[in-house]
Amino acid sequence: MRKKVFSILLLFIIVTSVKVKSQTIRISTSETDLVLQTAANGRLYQLYLGPRLADQSEYGKLSATLRSKSDGQAWEAYPVSGTETFFEPAFAIQHNDGNMTTVLKYVSHTVKQIDDNVTETVILLKDEVYPVQVKLFYTTFAKENIIKAWTEISHDERKPVTISRYASSMLYLNGPQYFLTTFSGDWAREVNMSTAPLNFGKKIIDSKLGTRADLHVSPFFTVGMGDTPQENEGQVLMGTLAWTGNFRFTFEVDNENHLRVISGINPYASDYKLDAGKVFTTPAFIFTLSDQGTGKGSRNLQRWARNYQLKDGTKDRLTLLNNWETTGFDFDEPKLDSLMVEAKYLGVDMFLLDDGWFGNKYPRHSDTQGLGDWEVTKSKLPNGVPAMVKAAKNAGVKFGIWIEPEMVSEKSELFEKHPGWVIMQPNRERYYYRNQLVLDLSNPAVQDHVFNVVDKLMTENPDLAYLKWDCNSPVTNIYSPYLKDRQNNLYIDYVRGLYKVLDRIKAKYPGLPMMLCSGGGGRTDYGGLQYFTEFWCSDNTDPVERLFIQWGYSQFFPSKAMVAHVTSWNSQASIKFRTDVAMMCKLGFDINVKELRPEEQAFCKSAVATYNRVKNINFEGNQYRLVSPYESNHTAVMYVNEAQQQALLYTYDIYPRYAENLLPVKLKGLHPARHYRVKEINLMPGTTSTIACNDKVYSGDFLMKIGLDVFTAGKLNSRILELVAVD
Structure with a gap:
């Protein structure tokens, strides 16, 4: 009996010793190290983030720094609310008994080498009192010097729990001073760059728009360490969130002048009710540390995007002629046929039919009606989309088409048949943005409908070459008939519903190029771009304004992801100037070719040929x-x-x-x-x-x-x- 007791005691000692044994976890690229370490209390802390040390053993000398911090100041890797955390937490939860405290302790971690360039590290943290666990994921891309971080949250409590904070990443920086560059604006004046110092306290950059989340501020930033971010020198952190919805970045400088950077979904109106056994997965926060300024950081991100994130990132892109600036809503088959001939003359790959081709009971003659009724307007196109595809083929070009399947007009057959599919207050006056409402993509029936819009088009027109996917309204009248008592889940479940639809489209039509459009640059994120080959930078196509807009987007995106069209905006600029600006990106035309002078027409045709000859330097080269x-x-x-x-x-x-x-x-x-x-x-x-x-x-x-x-x-x-x- 004494021997058995001794064995149990020995086992307890062994387990305890394993539990408190310090674990050091290195998350590394070829140039950057993020080093995490457990402390004696079993919790996980950030030890280091910065340029990779040549002698890896020297990270052991940093552990004294971790031990010297008071509990409230310690750099916990995923700090929670309700404990001794003095600053903004990454995670907050309310348990079944009403308790709002969680203490996450290290359990284990795994490191998996995906290939010679990609490594995935997964760290398991658990609460010892409540059945709650969090997994921290870190994927590193060595050559590109990129780290991607996200979390998975789950529990086994009897009833659903409410999580009110669920960051994708928490990073700590230590420097003499910090400067933040943000990218803000509005419709037709996107990504205006501005830089300001970060001093004591919090600076929050966020969106509450739901669908068109990037309208006022973009989901990316740059932090300069010690000085304002420079193009070719100095250390900068450049980060972006892969989420097509509400986001929030919190920059908090504490009383010791350390900077905390918290990135993730905006928890605004989103205290999320999570069922037992379900996993809440946060979007990825993608970041790079550059010691040679924003130029090198941008090249890191652009190369990574082409190789790993952007749909068909290593493939070619289609040049096109769009009809919108020429016809608006006023077109018919003969007009479109003539434009297809113009597309062939220019030498572009495709003709793109924009808004206005659908609706019969409520024909789409303006933006006041018809959205949701994806049947060809017989008075405009009596022979349907198949005739357009055939006419384009006869003209020698491909055919693409515009859709806005997440939206609905009140004047539509869809709204009349399915008012319960629409996000809107049941007992208040409705607010309309661009005369439309948003379909409730948290509802699986609505997801099926949106998928079927694309599937029907593609099934009837297998040669359809391209989709321009628009989204012109933020979420207004916020209420989901489907979610009922879980209204706080709507902002998040909407985006997840959208991704479910896009997953189905990508699986069935993997080679279909699609443009991500949202009234211009209302959606410019890598969450969406895993499904889209490119995005529409702005409805503002004035070439002077585009120089600023393209400069801003190039900080985080490769040129092949950025769509730029030659239009009639800014008549003071020559056709050459307008074309030269657009040729830096994915080139298109949205202009009445017949209104150009003969020498201008000849120039545009020659420019397309030149572009096709040299575009790979833009698409695959270093900027x-x-x-x-x-x-x-x-x-x-x-x-x-x-x-x-x-x-x-x-x-x-x-x-x-x-x-x-x-x-x-x-x-x-x-x-x-x-x-x-x-x-x-x-x-x-x-x-x-x-x-x-x-x-x-x-x-x-x-x-x-x-x-x-x-x-x-x-x-x-x-x-x-x-x-x-x-x-």
């Missing part, structure tokens, strides 16, 4: 932002292919001042020992280059240290220079 439109009356951007054999330099004179001192533009990303022939391309018919460096050869060293005189004193001038290695 270098050289001159910012925020800091100059000019701007310049270049792309260099991975082999450093070819490059494209885009330069724009916006509104230079009289007698302005024009400085050479120093290039980047070239091989210093190689020599490059410089040639101006995309010229107007009958003109020749007037730039002094045209058709001359320079070393990469010269081009990066001395530069080229590419700017002029003229307003709205543009140049595209192609560089090709000659050795």
Whole structure:
């Protein structure tokens, strides 16, 4: 008997010793380390986040820093509410007995090598008093220097619990000072960049719009460590949330001047009721640390997106001609047939039919009716979409079409038949945004309906080549007839319902290119872009404004994900300037070609051919932002292919001042020992280059240290220079 008691005691001692034994967990890329460590209390703390140390054993010297912190100041990896956490928590829950405290302790972790570049680390934390567990996930992409973090929350309590905080990530930074760059705006003036210092207290960037969540502020940010974020120097943290809904970033500087960064779904009106056995999965927070400024950080994110996140990220993109600026809602088959011929003349891949093709009882003659009734308007298109697909094929181009399947007009047959499918208050006056309401995608029946909109189009038209998926209204009149007593789940379950629909579409039509549109840049996130090949940056297609908009989006997205169209906006700008701006991204036209002068038509046709020849340099190359439109009356951007054999330099004179001192533009990303022939391309018919460096050869060293005189004193001038290695 004594021997048995001794064995039990020995087992207890062994278990206890394992429990309190310190665990150090390294989450690493080729350049960055995030180091976590358990303390004597069994909880998990962040030990380090920064440039990777050459000698990994030296991280052991940091443990003294962890022990020296008072409990309330400790950098807990996933801090919870109700304990000694003095600052904003990552997690908060109310248990079945009303208790609002949880203490999460380390249980175990696993490290899985997905391939030679990708590693996944999963850390299990549990509460010892309540049956609640949290898994912390970290996926690292070594070459791209990207870390993706998210959590899974679950419980086995008798009844549902309410979680009111559920961050995807909590990071701690330690520096002398911090500067935050945010991206804000509104319809037609998206991603305006502004930078401000972060001082003691909290700064919150969030969205409460539901569907069109990025309308006022974008779900990405940059933090400069020690100085304002610079393009080519200094340490920056660049982060974004992969979530097509309400988001929140909290930046909190504490009394010791440490910065906490909490990222995740906005818990506003979303105290989520979670059933036992169900898993609440947060969206991924994606971040990179760059010690060479935002330029390198952007290249990290762009390369990662092409390789791992963006739908068909390594594949080509379709050029197109859209009808909207030419016809609006006023079109018929002959008009569209003629535009398809124009598309063929331009040399683009596809003709895209925009809004206005559907509805019979309530024909879509304006934005006041018809949404939800996805039947072709017989008076406009008596032979239906199949005839359009066939006409496009006969013209020698592909055919794409616009849809807005998440929305409904009050004047529609769908609303008359299924008012219970709509998010709206049952007992209050309705508010309409763009004369429409939002379908309740938390409802599986509505999910089936939205999927069937696409499935019916594709089944009847297997050669349909492209979908432009629009979403023009935020969630208003917030109430779900389906969720009943779980209204606080709506904002989150809506997005999850959308993803379920998109998962089904992607599974059945994996090769279907789709544009993510939301009244312009109302949806610009990597959660959506796992299903979409590209996004519509803005309804503002003024090329001057687009230079700023594209500069902002390029901080986080590759050029092939950003759609830019040549339109009639800003008549002061030449067709060449407008086209040169759009050619930096995924090129399209939304312009009445017949209204252009013959030489302008010829230029557009030649520009499409030039674009097709060089677009892979943009799509797959490394981007270098050289001159910012925020800091100059000019701007310049270049792309260099991975082999450093070819490059494209885009330069724009916006509104230079009289007698302005024009400085050479120093290039980047070239091989210093190689020599490059410089040639101006995309010229107007009958003109020749007037730039002094045209058709001359320079070393990469010269081009990066001395530069080229590419700017002029003229307003709205543009140049595209192609560089090709000659050795």
